[in-house]
Amino acid sequence: MQVGIMGGTFDPIHIGHMVAAETAREAGGLDEVWFIPSAMPPLKNGEPSASGEQRLEMVYRAVDFQPYFRAMDIELERGGVSYSIDTVRELQALYPGRAFTYIIGADRLNDLGSWRRVEELAELVSFIGLERPGHLIDAASLPSFISGKLRIVQMPQLDVSSTDIRGRRAAGRSIRFLVPDKVYSFIIRNHLYET
Numbered sequence: 001m002q003v004g005i006m007g008g009t010f011d012p013i014h015i016g017h018m019v020a021a022e023t024a025r026e027a028g029g030l031d032e033v034w035f036i037p038s039a040m041p042p043l044k045n046g047e048p049s050a051s052g053e054q055r056l057e058m059v060y061r062a063v064d065f066q067p068y069f070r071a072m073d074i075e076l077e078r079g080g081v082s083y084s085i086d087t088v089r090e091l092q093a094l095y096p097g098r099a100f101t102y103i104i105g106a107d108r109l110n111d112l113g114s115w116r117r118v119e120e121l122a123e124l125v126s127f128i129g130l131e132r133p134g135h136l137i138d139a140a141s142l143p144s145f146i147s148g149k150l151r152i153v154q155m156p157q158l159d160v161s162s163t164d165i166r167g168r169r170a171a172g173r174s175i176r177f178l179v180p181d182k183v184y185s186f187i188i189r190n191h192l193y194e195t
C-alpha cells in the first residue's frame, strides 16, 4: 500500500493543502494520503495560533467523507517539536508493509537540507514536491542524495496560505471558499483568528 504523508501546521488547513494532497495522490498512484498536524513545527518561529486540538479538529473536518484522505494525531500525541524522521519511524513501526511518500510544498522543499537527519529520512521515504506561488523549487539548493527520491509534480497554482487566511480574519475579511466548508463553519463558530 502506497501512503502519502501530508505534514503541516494546518493553522488552518486550506484548499492549497487539499489540492496539493489530491494532486500528489493522483500523480504518485497513492492509495491514501494521511494528514498529520504537527505539535510544534521545527522551522517556524513562535507557536501556532490555534491549539493543537483545534487544528486537528479542522483537519478531521477537511477529510471527512473523503475516501482517500485520513487525519492522524500521531505528532500531537507525541508532543514537542515534530521532526518528520521521528514520525516516519513511528509510522513504519505501527503500519508495516506501507511505502511512504512525503508530500511537500516548494517553500519547505527548499529548506529540506536543514531538516533533522534528512539523509536517513530520504532512505525511508520518497518525496513528491509541489510548486506554490512565490516559491519556485530551487533544484540547486536540494541535497544531492534527494535527487533519486524526489518527483516534482505540477499542481494548479493556488496563492493561498494559512498566514493569509489568519490575516484576512484579523482584518475582518472573508475566507469563504479558501477553506473547506466544514472548516469554515468551525473557524466562524469558534471565533478563530479574529485578533
Ligand SMILES: Nc1ncnc2c1ncn2[C@@H]1O[C@H](COP(=O)(O)OP(=O)(O)OP(=O)(O)O)[C@@H](O)[C@H]1O
Pocket (backbone or CB within 6 Å): 007, 008, 009, 010, 011, 015, 016, 017, 020, 103, 104, 105, 106, 107, 108, 109, 130, 131, 132, 133, 158, 159, 160, 161, 162, 163, 164
Ligand atoms: N498553496 C499551497 N500550494 C502548495 N503547497 C502548499 C500550499 N500551502 C501549503 N502547502 C504545503 O503544505 C505543507 C504544510 O503547510 P503549512 O501547514 O505550513 O501551510 P502554510 O499555508 O504554508 O502555513 P503558514 O502560512 O502559516 O506558514 C507544506 O509542505 C507546504 O509547502
Ligand SMILES: O=C(O)c1ccc[n+]([C@@H]2O[C@H](COP(=O)([O-])O)[C@@H](O)[C@H]2O)c1
Pocket (backbone or CB within 6 Å): 006, 007, 008, 009, 010, 036, 038, 041, 042, 043, 044, 082, 083, 084, 085, 108, 114, 115, 116
Ligand atoms: O523534520 C524536520 O526537521 C522538519 C523541518 C521542517 C518541517 N518539517 C515538517 O514538514 C511539514 C510542513 O512544515 P510546516 O512548517 O510548513 O508546517 C510538517 O509536517 C513539519 O513537521 C519537518
